[in-house]
Amino acid sequence: xxxxxxxxxxxxxxxxxxxxxxxxxxGETIDFLKPCGFNDIPTFVKxxxxxxxxxxxxxxFGSKTVVSADPDVINQIFRQENTSFGLGYPDILVKVFGKDxxxxxxxxxHKYLHKVTMQIIGSEGLKQTxxxxxxxxxxxxxRLKASxxxxxxxxxxxxxxxxxxxxxxxxxxxxxxxxxxxxxxNAFNLDWFQSFFSLSSWKALIKVLKSRGEAIQVMxxxxxxxxxxxxxxxxxxxxxxxxxxxxxxxxxxxxATNLIFLLAFVAREGTSSCTAxxxxxxxxxxKVLAELKREHKAIVDNRKxxxxxxxxxxxxxxMTFTNMVNTPxxxxxxxxxxxxxxxxxxxxxxxxxxxxxxLRSKARYTIPAGWIVAVAPSAVHYDPINYxxxxxxxxxxxxxxxxxxxxxxxxxxxxxxxxCVGAEFARLQMAIFLL
Ligand code: HEM
Numbered sequence: 001x002x003x004x005x006x007x008x009x010x011x012x013x014x015x016x017x018x019x020x021x022x023x024x025x026x027g028e029t030i031d032f033l034k035p036c037g038f039n040d041i042p043t044f045v046k047x048x049x050x051x052x053x054x055x056x057x058x059x060x061f062g063s064k065t066v067v068s069a070d071p072d073v074i075n076q077i078f079r080q081e082n083t084s085f086g087l088g089y090p091d092i093l094v095k096v097f098g099k100d101x102x103x104x105x106x107x108x109x110h111k112y113l114h115k116v117t118m119q120i121i122g123s124e125g126l127k128q129t130x131x132x133x134x135x136x137x138x139x140x141x142x143r144l145k146a147s148x149x150x151x152x153x154x155x156x157x158x159x160x161x162x163x164x165x166x167x168x169x170x171x172x173x174x175x176x177x178x179x180x181x182x183x184x185x186n187a188f189n190l191d192w193f194q195s196f197f198s199l200s201s202w203k204a205l206i207k208v209l210k211s212r213g214e215a216i217q218v219m220x221x222x223x224x225x226x227x228x229x230x231x232x233x234x235x236x237x238x239x240x241x242x243x244x245x246x247x248x249x250x251x252x253x254x255x256a257t258n259l260i261f262l263l264a265f266v267a268r269e270g271t272s273s274c275t276a277x278x279x280x281x282x283x284x285x286x287k288v289l290a291e292l293k294r295e296h297k298a299i300v301d302n303r304k305x306x307x308x309x310x311x312x313x314x315x316x317x318x319m320t321f322t323n324m325v326n327t328p329x330x331x332x333x334x335x336x337x338x339x340x341x342x343x344x345x346x347x348x349x350x351x352x353x354x355x356x357x358x359l360r361s362k363a364r365y366t367i368p369a370g371w372i373v374a375v376a377p378s379a380v381h382y383d384p385i386n387y388x389x390x391x392x393x394x395x396x397x398x399x400x401x402x403x404x405x406x407x408x409x410x411x412x413x414x415x416x417x418x419x420c421v422g423a424e425f426a427r428l429q430m431a432i433f434l435l
Contacts, residue, residue, distance in 0.1 A: 014366025027059025088342020
């Protein structure tokens, strides 16, 4: 009885946020994994927000967790990034992505990430080389697919991103090695995560782990060969090899290959979901479709060479409406608990005790050290206080606004020091797809 009591009422040097810790060991994981619609706050969060307010405690995947749907609290967390809060994901996710994974484990990885990924997905890299590759791959791929009548947008965007990203990450591979790597990168997914407790999901998980293992092995072999031969190539692996040679480097062979793998995964996953959502929204909105067609026709009419691909000038100067449609409008609808932190120190957080739209008194809650803090961006994006008619797809609401940075009310690409480094990449790929 004492153990059960302690499970439900964890020790805390202060006042814990309200909430329930669920069943012993599994906590509230089953409820957390229940499927929910794409254009809504996850049911798990919504139910608890109504019951406990915008900050509540729970237990997911065996981790004591505080979920925050309050923009002020989220802002306090981001402001204390790397001091009181660090990167922290449940162990199960860290294991699936590999033990060498600095991305989900290393608190200060973001400093290195921005530096090493600049060449490939920074504005200059996109402008100089990536835009041409994206445009050609997108045209070739969809010309082929269009003749087949119908296709799965998300799947095809995933395939085409992996196809043009792989040679940028590791170039000069033998054709059979490259296609093996591409197959393994494509096979890795998080679909099993949706129905964690079914037998088929466990089988899918084993397949996913196998494909990750094989992809990493190919990368490790190439990395060792390059290190021995001191061969230089114009690719991301080369940037990492230079980083590995530095004395102060935080990477080793395992974490470097893991980073290449993870970059291919995040590039593919976020962009493909948002593109599929954009297609879904546009197909149901004739006004948006007409405005897009008008903008795109003007671009093509102004081109000297009508068959030329999208240029950087067109993307930056002539696609204002397209850019309002793609990333901000669709990304705020992606319903995930996407950002997860770890409390490094016991911290007080100030929060208005608010139930739906009714404000109550200001409360001081304590988050004990070692707890996970999960941020629910969808609760902020779907709050009518922050956005008028938040469930409506309305690209015009972004007119004249900065769309890749984070703010207290817009965090589709994160916020603070860990802002998404691939936001421009995703925006460009989606613009090319729509044109
Ligand atoms: C529309 C698509 C995308 C969405 C919605 C998205 C969303 C996000 C969010 C919310 C974060 C913050 C995570 C956190 O604070 O824990 C993030 C970080 C990150 N994203 Fe994206 N992302 C997208 C596309 C991409 C692409 C295409 C790439 C790479 C090519 C990428 C690479 C990264 C990386 C490396 C980070 C970690 C940054 C750091 O730790 O400093 N993302 N993304």
